[in-house]
Amino acid sequence: MDEGAEPTLVHLESVAYAYAEDVVLDQVTLGIDRRSLVGIVGPSGSGKTTLLKILGGVLDPIRGSRxxxxxMRIGYVPQVETVNWYFPVTVDEVVLMGSPERRIGIGYTKHERNRAHNLLHDLGIGHFEHRHIRELSGGQQQRVFIARALMADPDLVLLDEPMSGVDVKTRQDVLEILSDLTHQGVAVVLTTHDLNGVAAHLPYIVCVKGRVVAEGPPGETLVPSVLLETFGAEMELIEHEGHPIVIDKHPPTRSVGGR
Amino acid sequence: MEVLLDPFRFEFFRNGLIVATISGGICALIGVYVVLRNMSYIGHGLSHAIFGGAVASFLVGINFYLGAGAWGFASALMVNRVARRRSIGADAAIGVITTASFAFGVALISRNAGFTRNFEAALFGNVLGVNRSDVIIVTVVAAAVAGILIALYRPMLFLTFDADVASVFGVPTARLDALFALLLAATVIATMQVLGVTLIAAALVIPPVVARMVTDRFRTMLAISVVVGVASGFVGMYLSFYLDIASGASIVLTQASVFVLVYIATSRGRSGRMRLAGVSSH
Structure with missing residues (x-):
């Protein structure tokens, strides 16, 4: 990352992690600076979520150090697929879970409620605060969990596949929200396997495939050799208004029935 | 009115009514967390595990609450520890530890003739043996469990909703898991005499499920569940007295009747069915 530009919030040194005997990450060295916006890119099973959880301190590496x-306060936005949408909680209750105040008893302070209300309002879902979380659209649900992360008044926000299953408008909105956060001094790290819709729009990318294959701005990392090593597939690149666009190099498709 | 007051002539009924009402309420309260964490089997398993301890302490001549309590806490911590190893899975871990403990209790009983009556009472609940000291113990345990759950409402809610994410936000999930296992064990031990080993699981599960069918709010679910548990304990005791059936069975049958009524009422709308599905869908 930009050396000396901003203080480092979390640093991993030669980190490894394994589920039982299966090593999913090895020799990962990575630093996350304040105000940075970093995308962890890789295919399914490459260790993206594991790396995010190690950064967040949820998982302890079997080797190396964090x-x-x-x-440092962390806000975490989980994959929507892992959320129990039938759990009996309303939008405001979810957001209030993120409050950093450690209070005893049922209920929240007026200050906490006002802050949750303001966060939801700022994210454009203020009028949904008393709804059940299941009653919202995918994009609105994503914003609820971003609001909960922000409720923690975080220095670092970690998002696991935040653009998964959301429409283009929501994707653009979420990217804008995250970019605004970095201007407020927050570091943001997200995982994604969407190269064109997400990764190409981020200032810094870490390509992961069990280890860090490459890291740097999209212009340096979204290149055929790195993508082949990371995704195991050949890809080409074209450029549009300064953004790299990745194109799959499909093998020739055989026609059916001679047509 | 006479129907309501007549049983009060008997001290065993007065003691039993207090214990059954408190037991119904505290099981319903902690049961909300059990159901939402998909741990319904844990209540069933723990009560069976504690049965082994109860039999052993009876035969050795140790106080029931001390013997079964120590056994129950050890089982709860063991289950909690093994369940956190994801390669095994909570249900399998509970199955191994608790059935082995239950089998130990059965083995001890089968070696001692004349134990049959106590055996049935332990399995299905019996208020005849409830005395003043039992009333005090159940009241103190219920107050402590309820007090701790209320005090830790916020972190417990986060832990129940999403344990992995809660730890990122600074919730001490491992310690809370262990504490919850102990609270559950204490609840099972305290309520075992009136509800019985085999019926405690139902008292932990039915009121929360009824509450879930009628609300989408966690706090409201806690309140409704406790009301259902308390009312079922109270009504169930009267049924037990007048129909001459085991107290645990009458309490659980009362809860099951409430469940059927609420299920029918909420099934008229789609939301009721969805909520019911949600209880077991995660």
Missing amino acids: IAAAG
Whole structure:
């Protein structure tokens, strides 16, 4: 990352992780600076979510070290597929879970409620605060969990596949929200396998396939050799208004019935 | 009115009514967390595990609450520890530990003739043996469990909703898991005498499921579940007295009747069915 530009919030040094005997990450060295917006890119099973969880301190590496800034607060946005949408909670209750105040008893302070209300309002879903989480659209649900992450007043926000299953408008809105966050001093790290819709629009990318294959701006990392090593598929690149566009190199498709 | 007041002539009924009402309420309260965490089998398993401890402490001559309590807490912590190893799975871990403990209790009983009556009471609940000290113990345990759950409402809600994410936000999930296992064990031990080993699981599960069918709010679910549990304990005791059936069975049958009524009422709208499905869908 930009050396010396911003203080490092969390640093991984030669980190490895395994589920039982299956090593999914090895020799990962990565630093996340304040105000950075980083995309972790890779195919399914490449270790993206594991890397995100190690950054967040959910998983402890089996080798290597994780050094985090003292008192660093983290907001985490899970994959929507992992959320129990039938759990009996309303939108405001979910957001309030993120409050950093450690209070005893049922209920929240007026200050906490106002903050949750304002966050939801800022994210454009203020009028849904008393609805059940299942009653919202995919994009609105994503914003609820972003609001919960922000409720923690975080230094670092981690998002696991935040653009999965959302429409183009929502994707653009979420990217804008995340970009705004970095201007407020927050570091943002997200995972994605969407190269054109997400990764190409981020300032910094980490390509992962069990290890860090490459890291840097999209112009340096979204190149055929790196993509072949990361995704195991041949891809071509064209450029449009300064953004690289990745195109699959499909093998010739055989026609059916001679047509 | 006489029907309501007549049983109060008997001390066993007065004690039993207090214990059954409190037991119904506390099982319904902690049961909300059990159901939403998909741990329904844990209540069933723990009560069976504690049965082994109860029999052993009876035969050795140790106080029931001390013997079964120590056994229950050890089982709960063991289940919690093994369940956190994801390669095994919570249901399998509970199955191994608790059925082995239950089998140990059955083995001890089968070696001791004349134990049959106590055996049935332990399995299905019996209020005849409830005395003043039992009333005090159940009241104290219920107050402590309810007090801790209310005090830790916020982190417990987050843990129940999403344990992995809660830990990122600074919720001490491992410690809360262990504490919850202990609270559940304490609830099972305290309510075992009136509800019985085999019926505790139902008292933990039915009121929360009824509550889930009628609300989408966590706090409201807690309140409705407790109301259903308390009312079922109260009504169930009267039924037990007048119909001369085991107290645990009458309480659970009362809860099951409420479940059927609420299910029919909410099934008229689509939301009721969806909510019911949600209880077991995660």
